[in-house]
Amino acid sequence: MLNLQIVTVSTRPSRMGPLVSEWFLKQAKQHGKFEIEPVDLAEVNLPVYNESKHPSLQQYEHEHTKAWSAIVQRADAYVFVTPEYNYGTPVPLLNALTYVLKEWAYKPVGFVSYGGVSGGTRSVQMTKQVMTTLKMMPLPEAVSIPFFNQHVDTDTNTFRPPEVQEEASVQMLDELLKWAEALKPMRG
Numbered sequence: 001m002l003n004l005q006i007v008t009v010s011t012r013p014s015r016m017g018p019l020v021s022e023w024f025l026k027q028a029k030q031h032g033k034f035e036i037e038p039v040d041l042a043e044v045n046l047p048v049y050n051e052s053k054h055p056s057l058q059q060y061e062h063e064h065t066k067a068w069s070a071i072v073q074r075a076d077a078y079v080f081v082t083p084e085y086n087y088g089t090p091v092p093l094l095n096a097l098t099y100v101l102k103e104w105a106y107k108p109v110g111f112v113s114y115g116g117v118s119g120g121t122r123s124v125q126m127t128k129q130v131m132t133t134l135k136m137m138p139l140p141e142a143v144s145i146p147f148f149n150q151h152v153d154t155d156t157n158t159f160r161p162p163e164v165q166e167e168a169s170v171q172m173l174d175e176l177l178k179w180a181e182a183l184k185p186m187r188g
Contacts (some may be wrong), residue, residue, distance in 0.1 A: 002076040002180045004173075009082040011092045016114070019079040019152060019159040020145065024112050027169040027177060028079070033177050035098040039071060041092045055101040064181070065099055072103040077180040078136075079172070084115040084123035089130070097130055104164035105135035106186040108179035110172045112143040119146035137179055141172040 006025055010017035021038065028036050046064055053059045060066050083091060097104070109131055113120025121144050128138040143165050145151070151161045 001033075001035045002177070002184070003037055003074055004077045004079065004171065004176065004180075005037045005039050005071070005075040006080060006098075006166060007080045008038070008040040008042070009080055009090050009093045011045075015042070015083075016152065016159075017081055017083060019157065020112060020114050020123055020148065023159040023161065024079065024081055024143070027166065028173060031170060031173040033173070034077070034180075037074065041096055043166075043184040044068060044071070044096070046092075046095055049095055049098045051099065055099060058100075058102060068096070069100050070099070072100050075107060076184060077108045077176045079112060079169060079176070080127070081112045081114075082120060082123055084118060084120040084128070086112065087122045089123050089127045093127065094130065097134060101134060104131070106182060106183045108137045108139055108176050110139050110142060110176050112145070112169070114148035115144040116144055119148075120145035137183065139172065139175050139179065141168070141175045143168045143172060 006021055006028060008017045009020040024038060025038055028034060028092045046068060051065055060069060082093060113124045124142060131138050145161055145165055148168060152159055
């Protein structure tokens with residue numbers, strides 16, 4: 001079974017990303033076609049990029065980079081659960097992408113984005129540009145959640161989006177599976 005990492009991007013202390021990630025994790029488990037591995041960038045806790053050698057050499061000097069490399073290497077596909085910061089990509093995600101290079105290559109990527117009126121779509125568009133440089137395959141299918149705060153049940157501290165997001169998650173997971181299977185031989 002292919003490994004899908006669901007990456008929670010936000011690292012803010014008051015973040016809502018874990019609630020959205022937990023919802024999507026349930027969607028992915030219900031889909032049933034991937035081995036699911038949650039990854040939280042707040043727990044990974046990478047410092048601002050501090051390797052002295054280019055990541056293409058894979059000569060990592062810091063233990064946090066070696067651990068991150070192993071995490072990224074395990075995945076066959078990714079879903080990034082990401083907010084939008086100032087119309088762009090959150091810094092923790094850009095930092096995490098920068099740390100390694102070859103480990104990302106030839107793997108498909110989906111997005112669950114959340115925010116205000118745009119639902120995080122501007123962030124996703126900017127991030128896709130970076131990912132294609134890393135030889136990742138960002139999919140057009142995505143889950144976009146505008147005004148996500150309206151779907152947080154504060155009594156139970158759970159996220160419950162409308163049905164359209166549930167349907168979008170299935171479509172994205174189906175496409176991720178196709179691309180992950182197709183790209184796997186390219187990773188040798």
